[in-house]
Amino acid sequence: xxxxxxxxxxxxxxxxxxxxxxxxxxxxxxxxxxxxxxxxxxxxxxxxxxxxxxxxxxxxxxxxxxxxxxxxxxxxxxxxxxxxxxxxxxxxxxxxxxxxxxxxxxxxxxxxxxxxxxxxxxxxxxxxxxxxxxxxxxxxxxxxxxxxxxxxxxxxxxxxxxxxxxxxxxxxxxxxxxxxxxxxxxxxxxxxxxxxxxxxxxxxxxxxxxxxxxxxxxxxxxxxxxxxxxxxxxxxxxxxxxxxxxxxxxxxxxxxxxxxxxxxxxxxxxxxxxxxxxxxxxxxxxxxxxxxxxxxxxxxxxxxxxxxxxxxxxxxxxxxxxxxxxxxxxxxxxxxxxxxxxxxxxxxxxxxxxxxxxxxxxxxxxxxxxxxxxxxxxxxxxxxxxxxxxxxxxxxxxxxxxxxxxxxxxxxxxxxxxxxxxxxxxxxxxxxxxxxxxxxxxxxxxxxxxxxxxxxxxxx
Amino acid sequence: xxxxxxxxxxxxxxxxxxxxxxxxxxxxxxxxxxxxxxxxxxxxxxxxxxxxxxxxxxxxxxxxxxxxxxxxxxxxxxxxxxxxxxxxxxxxxxxxxxxxxxxxxxxxxxxxxxxxxxxxxxxxxxxxxxxxxxxxxxxxxxxxxxxxxxxxxxxxxxxxxxx
Numbered sequence: 001x002x003x004x005x006x007x008x009x010x011x012x013x014x015x016x017x018x019x020x021x022x023x024x025x026x027x028x029x030x031x032x033x034x035x036x037x038x039x040x041x042x043x044x045x046x047x048x049x050x051x052x053x054x055x056x057x058x059x060x061x062x063x064x065x066x067x068x069x070x071x072x073x074x075x076x077x078x079x080x081x082x083x084x085x086x087x088x089x090x091x092x093x094x095x096x097x098x099x100x101x102x103x104x105x106x107x108x109x110x111x112x113x114x115x116x117x118x119x120x121x122x123x124x125x126x127x128x129x130x131x132x133x134x135x136x137x138x139x140x141x142x143x144x145x146x147x148x149x150x151x152x153x154x155x156x157x158x159x160x161x162x163x164x165x166x167x168x169x170x171x172x173x174x175x176x177x178x179x180x181x182x183x184x185x186x187x188x189x190x191x192x193x194x195x196x197x198x199x200x201x202x203x204x205x206x207x208x209x210x211x212x213x214x215x216x217x218x219x220x221x222x223x224x225x226x227x228x229x230x231x232x233x234x235x236x237x238x239x240x241x242x243x244x245x246x247x248x249x250x251x252x253x254x255x256x257x258x259x260x261x262x263x264x265x266x267x268x269x270x271x272x273x274x275x276x277x278x279x280x281x282x283x284x285x286x287x288x289x290x291x292x293x294x295x296x297x298x299x300x301x302x303x304x305x306x307x308x309x310x311x312x313x314x315x316x317x318x319x320x321x322x323x324x325x326x327x328x329x330x331x332x333x334x335x336x337x338x339x340x341x342x343x344x345x346x347x348x349x350x351x352x353x354x355x356x357x358x359x360x361x362x363x364x365x366x367x368x369x370x371x372x373x374x375x376x377x378x379x380x381x382x383x384x385x386x387x388x389x390x391x392x393x394x395x396x397x398x399x400x401x402x403x404x405x406x407x408x409x410x411x412x413x414x415x416x417x418x419x420x421x422x423x424x425x426x427x428x429x430x431x432x433x434x435x436x437x438x439x440x441x442x443x444x445x446x447x448x449x450x451x452x453x454x455x456x457x458x459x460x
Numbered sequence: 461x462x463x464x465x466x467x468x469x470x471x472x473x474x475x476x477x478x479x480x481x482x483x484x485x486x487x488x489x490x491x492x493x494x495x496x497x498x499x500x501x502x503x504x505x506x507x508x509x510x511x512x513x514x515x516x517x518x519x520x521x522x523x524x525x526x527x528x529x530x531x532x533x534x535x536x537x538x539x540x541x542x543x544x545x546x547x548x549x550x551x552x553x554x555x556x557x558x559x560x561x562x563x564x565x566x567x568x569x570x571x572x573x574x575x576x577x578x579x580x581x582x583x584x585x586x587x588x589x590x591x592x593x594x595x596x597x598x599x600x601x602x603x604x605x606x607x608x609x610x611x612x613x614x615x616x617x618x619x620x621x622x623x
Contacts, residue, residue, distance in 0.1 A: 043540060047533050096573040099601050202489040203503065206496065215487040221558045244593040284583040285607055286594050385560060392556040393492035394502035399547035401503050402510025406539035409514060410532065 007052040007356075008363070014044070014053035015364040018061035019371040026068030026080060026372070027387045028396065033081050034324040034438050035195045037061050039403060042188060042328040045335055051351040052360045058329055059364035062307070063115050064372035066300055067108045071380045074104035076223045076388070083299045086270045090288045090295075104380055106247070106289045107296035109239035112373050113248060114255035114297030115304065115365045121259035122305040123358045126312035130354075136314045137343050141454035147263070147318050148443035148451075154265060157435035164436045165444050171426060172448035179415050187333040189416045192407050193423025194441045196400055200421065201428025203401075223388055225381065237377045247293045250277045254294050255301035262309040262319045265439075266302035270295040312357050315349025323442040338450070486557060498554040505553075506546045513542030570606075578610040585611045 025036050041058050049057065069080025074091045087107060094103040136143065152161035172190065179186055193200070205211040240248055254273040261269055274295040281287040306321035307329070316338065317323045317330040329348050331338050336347035352360070375383075404424070408416035430436040484495040494502075517538030518531070525531040578585055585607050587595060598604040 043536070047537060093573055093577070096569040097603065097606075098570060099603065102601065199490045203499075206487055206489055206499070212487060212496075215489065217486040217488050217493050220484075220486070221493040222561065223558060224561045244591060244597070246591060279582070282584045283587070283590050283594070284577045284580065284585055285598055285603060286590060287583055388558050388560050389556060391551050392498070392554045393490070393494050394498045394554040395547045395551035396492075397490065397494065397499065398502040398506035398550035399543045401506035402543035402546045403540065405507055406510050406514045406536060406543060409511065410536040410539065 007050065007360075010050050011052040011056040011360040011363050012367065014049060015056035015060040015360075015367040016371070018057040018059070018364070019064045019367045022061040022065040023068045023372040023375050026065040027071055027383050028391065033062070033065060033083065034442075035199075035400070037065065037325040038195050038327055039192055039407070041326075042191070042332055042407075045328050045332040046188075048335075051348055052356065054329065055348055055352060055357065056360045056364040056367075058307075058326065059304075059361050060368045060371075062303060062325065063111075063300070063365055063368035066296075066303065067111055067368065067372040068376050068383075070104055070107045070111070070296065071376055071384050074100050074107060075225060075380060075384045083266050083270075083303070086267055086274065086299075087292060087295050090292050093288055094292075101380070102289065103292055105237070105242045105377060106293045108373060108376050109237075109242040110247070110251045110293030110295075110297035111300040112239045112369050113243070113251050114300040115368070117252050117255040118259040118301035118304045119308070119361050119365055120358060121256055122262075122301075122308040123312060123354055123361070125260050125262075125305070126309045126357075127354055129309065129313040133314050136318075137316065137345060140316055140338075140343075141451045143316070143318060144443065144446045145451045147323075148440070148447045150263070151320055151323070151443050152436070152440045154268070155435060155437050155440050157437070157440070160434040161436045161440050164430055164434055165440070165447065168426070168430065168436070168441065168444045169448045169452060171422070172445060173452055175419055175422060176448070179412060179419065182415060184412045184415050185333075186412045186416055186419050187331065189408050189411050189419040190423050190445050191327060191442070192404060193420040194427045194438050194445065196404055197424040197426075197428030197438060197441070198431060199397065199400055199428070200404070200424030201432060203397075204425055205429075225385055225388075235378065236374050239373075243293055247290045250290060251293050251297040255297045258298050258301045259305045261302060262306045264302070265320050266299040266306070269302045270298040273298045308357065308361070311347075311349055312354050315345035315347055317442075317446065320439040323446065324439045327442060484557060493557040495554070495557060502550040502554060505550050506543065509546035509549065510539055510542040513545070514539030574606065574610050 021040070022037065037058070041054070041061065044057050045054055065081075066083070069084055070087075071080065073080045073084040073087055074095065077088070077092050077095055079085045079088055091100070091103040091107070094100055148165055149162055152165055153159070155161045157164070175190075176186075202215075206215055243251065254277065258269045258273060274291045277294045278287050278291045281290050303321055306319040307326040310316055310318040310322045311326070311329055315330065317327060322330060328336070330336060331347065338345050338347070404420050405417060408418075408420040410416070412419065427436075427438065427441045430441070431438065485497065486493050487496055487499070488494075489499060514535055518535035521531040521535050521538075522528070525534065577583065587604075587608065595604065598607065
């Protein structure tokens with residue numbers, strides 16, 4: 001029992017760390033979840049945190065960031081990250097009505113309820129799928145090819161993304177061959193390059209005079225910050241009082257259904273479920289607030305399901321979230337590896353039982369609900385104002401440039417830095433021009449690592 | 461007081477709309493606005509502090525810690541702390557290129573939104589079939605009268621206004 005008690009304490013400690021850290025990160029508008037959660041989780045893995053700690057860290061981080069990214073979305077009218085985009089219109093409507101705090105509270109109360117509903121359901125769905133694990137693992141190279149094409153097609157780039165997969169995979173293979181000549185094998189550097197590609201591409205383009213003209217802005221960026229009204233006593237709000245009974249039911253129902261969908265994007269599911277619920281509500285105000293609660297609940301539940309179902313059932317990153325923000329839970333060489341040639345998976349999938357996933361996941365969700373939820377409900381306005389007034393974007397650029405260089409140097413010396421730069425520039429430009437987004441690029445990486453060797457074996 | 465360090469534009473009354481920001485050379489990078497010179501310095505600061513910390517830590521730890529893999533992992537941790545330090549330094553040196561306006565509820569915006577909502581054929585402004593809890597919520601927010609005034613068809617549209 002001592003071992004269990006120790007693991008629970010470790011899970012709670014790392015969960016608390018993740019919840020606090022990413023409650024703050026979420027406030028910085030426009031911080032992409034893949035660019036922030038993936039590299040930090042990677043660090044936690046590589047620095048040797050115990051499996052229970054890694055999982056609860058990631059889970060608490062994801063749920064907390066999802067809560068606080070609603071703050072810039074609702075109060076400043078700019079999406080906290082890509083998942084917040086389907087909520088922007090309704091949130092802006094409430095902001096113009098002078099009640100942006102209501103948008104925020106409906107959103108994150110929906111998210112709290114959804115997180116608690118979807119965690120046990122996602123574990124249950126994973127158990128249903130688990131018996132097919134062995135077959136799935138053997139077919140992994142082809143599944144990844146299929147998933148890459150599917151995820152590419154469902155991205156905004158459509159066929160451009162599907163077509164771009166081929167040269168993109170070739171670039172990765174070429175870089176692997178290059179570093180292989182010096183006996184350097186890289187993994188993390190590719191990830192990091194893809195994750196912060198948009199930044200690297202922008203730093204290159206701003207050096208080009210013609211492009212700089214296009215990026216030029218005449219004015220400072222303007223934000224209108226709305227006033228706040230607090231409507232409950234004490235520190236801890238009750239989500240079931242913030243949402244009315246119908247909204248809580250709709251949110252829980254939608255979260256339950258979408259806990260089973262682990263291959264579609266959270267944004268797509270949020271749009272669909274929002275329309276479904278919205279069409280059943282006639283009154284304009286009630287419809288807006290209900291749709292906000294449901295949509296934010298659905299991005300939460302889909303996110304959890306997309307990470308947990310492939311992780312628990314197969315140990316293979318077969319969904320956009322698993323291949324993106326949750327990627328280090330699957331693959332973080334040298335500690336976590338996926339080898340399809342031998343069919344061996346060595347990551348959290350093999351280190352934790354489904355019951356442990358459920359237990360440590362629950363600890364993480366509770367911590368996020370205790371840290372991020374009341375924080376966002378109580379201090380949203382002050383926090384948003386502090387960040388926009390005091391943390392310059394240059395400071396964030398500085399941090400991530402440093403991170404790219406340190407991780408590159410650490411993994412592969414000068415070659416590592418080169419790989420981060422090449423992947424970032426190519427990936428970032430393809431994203432901007434073709435909408436070949438980082439999620440698709442991660443799948444491209446897996447295709448290069450897993451499918452390409454199988455293809456070559458097939459034809460030799 | 462916030463930032464009174466280098467680069468603060470001389471001609472910028474706080475809170476005024478659409479600042480010309482003549483002292484800055486503004487560009488949009490990674491979804492936000494930065495000044496090109498500040499950007500260059502922030503990249504240099506990020507590179508020098510983070511890489512410097514990492515290389516120094518690697519050198520020191522290699523001689524102190526027995527296991528090379530662990531020494532390397534801790535060197536990376538030191539490098540990551542260096543990244544955060546470089547972020548703090550840049551935040552202290554370079555002010556944000558944003559203007560935050562305390563918005564007052566603008567009636568023009570609200571009327572526009574209410575007209576749009578009233579015109580949507582799929583929704584109604586009428587309280588018929590509406591849960592008492594929702595009506596209470598709208599009452600508390602001062603929105604009940606506003607929505608009712610745009611009620612079915614919006615015949616007597618902006619007649620009433622909440623205070």
